[in-house]
Amino acid sequence: MASKSLAAPVANSAPGALFAIRPGEITQAPSRWQSMVDKAFRGSSFLFACCTILLVTFIVFRITVSAIPAMRHEGLSFLSGRVWDPNTAQHGIAPQIWGTLYTSILALVIGTAFGLAAAVFLSEGYLGQIMFAILRGFNLHLHPFWAKVPDRIEDLLRQLIELLAAIPSVVYGLWGIFVVIPLIRPACNWLHLKLGWMALFSTDLSGPGVMPAVIVLAIMILPTITAISRDALTSVPPKLRMAAYGLGATRWETIFGVILPTASRGIFGGMVLAFGRALGETMALAMLVGNSNRISLSLFSPANTLAALLANNFPEAGPEEVSILMYAALVLLGITLIVNIFGAIILQQASRAAVE
Amino acid sequence: MATANLNSNLNMTDPFAGVDFGQLEHSLRRPRTLMDFVLSGLVTVVTLSALVPLFSVIWMLAWRGGKRLSVAVFTQLPPAALESGGGFGNAIVGTLLMVGLAVAITVPVGIMTAIYLAQNRQSKLAEAVRFASKVLTGFPSILAGVFAYGAIVLTTGGYSALAGAVALCILMLPTIVLTSEDAIRMVPSRMKEAAIGMGATPTQTVWMVLLPTAIPGILTGVMLAIARAAGETAPLLFTALFSNYWLFSHGHAQLMRPTASLAVLIYNFAGMPFENQVELAWAAALVLVLLVLAANLIGRSFSGRQVQQS
Numbered sequence: 001m002a003s004k005s006l007a008a009p010v011a012n013s014a015p016g017a018l019f020a021i022r023p024g025e026i027t028q029a030p031s032r033w034q035s036m037v038d039k040a041f042r043g044s045s046f047l048f049a050c051c052t053i054l055l056v057t058f059i060v061f062r063i064t065v066s067a068i069p070a071m072r073h074e075g076l077s078f079l080s081g082r083v084w085d086p087n088t089a090q091h092g093i094a095p096q097i098w099g100t101l102y103t104s105i106l107a108l109v110i111g112t113a114f115g116l117a118a119a120v121f122l123s124e125g126y127l128g129q130i131m132f133a134i135l136r137g138f139n140l141h142l143h144p145f146w147a148k149v150p151d152r153i154e155d156l157l158r159q160l161i162e163l164l165a166a167i168p169s170v171v172y173g174l175w176g177i178f179v180v181i182p183l184i185r186p187a188c189n190w191l192h193l194k195l196g197w198m199a200l201f202s203t204d205l206s207g208p209g210v211m212p213a214v215i216v217l218a219i220m221i222l223p224t225i226t227a228i229s230r231d232a233l234t235s236v237p238p239k240l241r242m243a244a245y246g247l248g249a250t251r252w253e254t255i256f257g258v259i260l261p262t263a264s265r266g267i268f269g270g271m272v273l274a275f276g277r278a279l280g281e282t283m284a285l286a287m288l289v290g291n292s293n294r295i296s297l298s299l300f301s302p303a304n305t306l307a308a309l310l311a312n313n314f315p316e317a318g319p320e321e322v323s324i325l326m327y328a329a330l331v332l333l334g335i336t337l338i339v340n341i342f343g344a345i346i347l348q349q350a351s352r353a354a355v356e
Numbered sequence: 357m358a359t360a361n362l363n364s365n366l367n368m369t370d371p372f373a374g375v376d377f378g379q380l381e382h383s384l385r386r387p388r389t390l391m392d393f394v395l396s397g398l399v400t401v402v403t404l405s406a407l408v409p410l411f412s413v414i415w416m417l418a419w420r421g422g423k424r425l426s427v428a429v430f431t432q433l434p435p436a437a438l439e440s441g442g443g444f445g446n447a448i449v450g451t452l453l454m455v456g457l458a459v460a461i462t463v464p465v466g467i468m469t470a471i472y473l474a475q476n477r478q479s480k481l482a483e484a485v486r487f488a489s490k491v492l493t494g495f496p497s498i499l500a501g502v503f504a505y506g507a508i509v510l511t512t513g514g515y516s517a518l519a520g521a522v523a524l525c526i527l528m529l530p531t532i533v534l535t536s537e538d539a540i541r542m543v544p545s546r547m548k549e550a551a552i553g554m555g556a557t558p559t560q561t562v563w564m565v566l567l568p569t570a571i572p573g574i575l576t577g578v579m580l581a582i583a584r585a586a587g588e589t590a591p592l593l594f595t596a597l598f599s600n601y602w603l604f605s606h607g608h609a610q611l612m613r614p615t616a617s618l619a620v621l622i623y624n625f626a627g628m629p630f631e632n633q634v635e636l637a638w639a640a641a642l643v644l645v646l647l648v649l650a651a652n653l654i655g656r657s658f659s660g661r662q663v664q665q666s
Contacts (some may be wrong), residue, residue: 044468052488056627059503118403307590344491
């Protein structure tokens, strides 16, 4: 649209008038006012750009400063203490750190299995092949409308998986309480009854616990893994695929032997970012994990995470407890920043390698 | 077989002499092909099962939320513990107000930053800003709340809609910066070069060529950021808190008071042992998801209208 409005004055003037250059009308150095505006605008865009960096620095600074009193008071034993009891002023976040890592790692394993499968399905043209076979059965595969259906369905499927990311986490929490927990409870308690001697199943699921939290968390990080892995898979050069087929490899030998190894860096970067997201996820966990400060391998026992601890204790914290919670927030910030920066660097290298 | 005949006619050694052509046939009885078939089926089943939660969530929202939906829930205040009826009108207003405030703060900052990034692609600062934005993308939302608590709630001395909006800003900023930068970069370079060739200053180029052309992409980013911010709960829990009253009193909005939001209402009511509150939580979840999806779909509809680089 803009290009048209810019071109309009030239098009409107008569062809002859085009060459009659009157000084000061067509060619003209920017006026003083114009160059002043230009400088001011460029300066302000520079300042706003600096804002983003300042914001990140200020966030880290603000949380650190608020945490300093607690750091002096609690020291490093804060990280290893196992008891959180405001009444006796005992504060240790080892169970929360354990719970955060345990739930996130389990969710990452499940989320990667499903997310990567979906990415392969969407990037290898499976649906197109199945639909083409069906359409050929009806002799519709060259029909102008029906022939486009496979592409459209694949697109729809991709968008549906992206839609999983659009649903707010508090809604997932609500769904987890009223759907997931009642649904998996009989199966979990049966596992506890039959295989209770294993550490993984050593308690029964009495309501909220690690398992429902992990399931919901896996659903929430799946779209991230699928989107990034799909990008990595589709950017594998086609000649590699063709060469593998040409050597007689089957589709899955190609996928395992050529495509996945080539895309592995991008996929790994996506996994790291998804892991970072799982670490920082709050609401679904605060609603489903059970908020109980214990360290247990059991999948069915209630646990706690750093983010859930913050969400539950901040609203009614006094000035001293705020500082202690800020310390816990700083620990969470440290963990997620390291994971996120690591992931961003890997993805940057992966995209650079793809360009080369 | 035709090739083989040809070769023997020419009195040359048959290169396919030892080949059993039956081996090349596609048959599921061979382990390699069978493996291929099984894995293909598995991946199809796994992909489709990944969508089951989505449909389950939508079904539950429509069933349990739709049951309770009426005009009253939009116009009434949240009910007390054992009260019947009630609604969440103030929470809808609160969510809209806080997201609106956040948009008003973030959009100018985000777009100006994006302009800087697109105009100075290679500079050290641009690289740093881009990296900071990417790091902010994965920033845990609860920490945005912790920051806003430390920076706004502690300094102004109380929970407020403003603190909630600031927390949402931090979550919206990276989305707006990164998508706007992409949109501005996607403007065909010939258009930019034409403007510069006509003697436009960089500022004129930005305002008259780059921004008008990139506006669909920028709007997509803004709508996606709104969709994300509207659904966020964690940053609002201890910045805006919650309120059982209307935001507007004596004819003007109370920006410095605790403010209700849909997301926090769902969180509070989901854990209550009262049937009425749980039903309201489902109805609020339905309204929230519809709001978020609407913002998402509007955003996506813009992205189709982008000018393509040729």
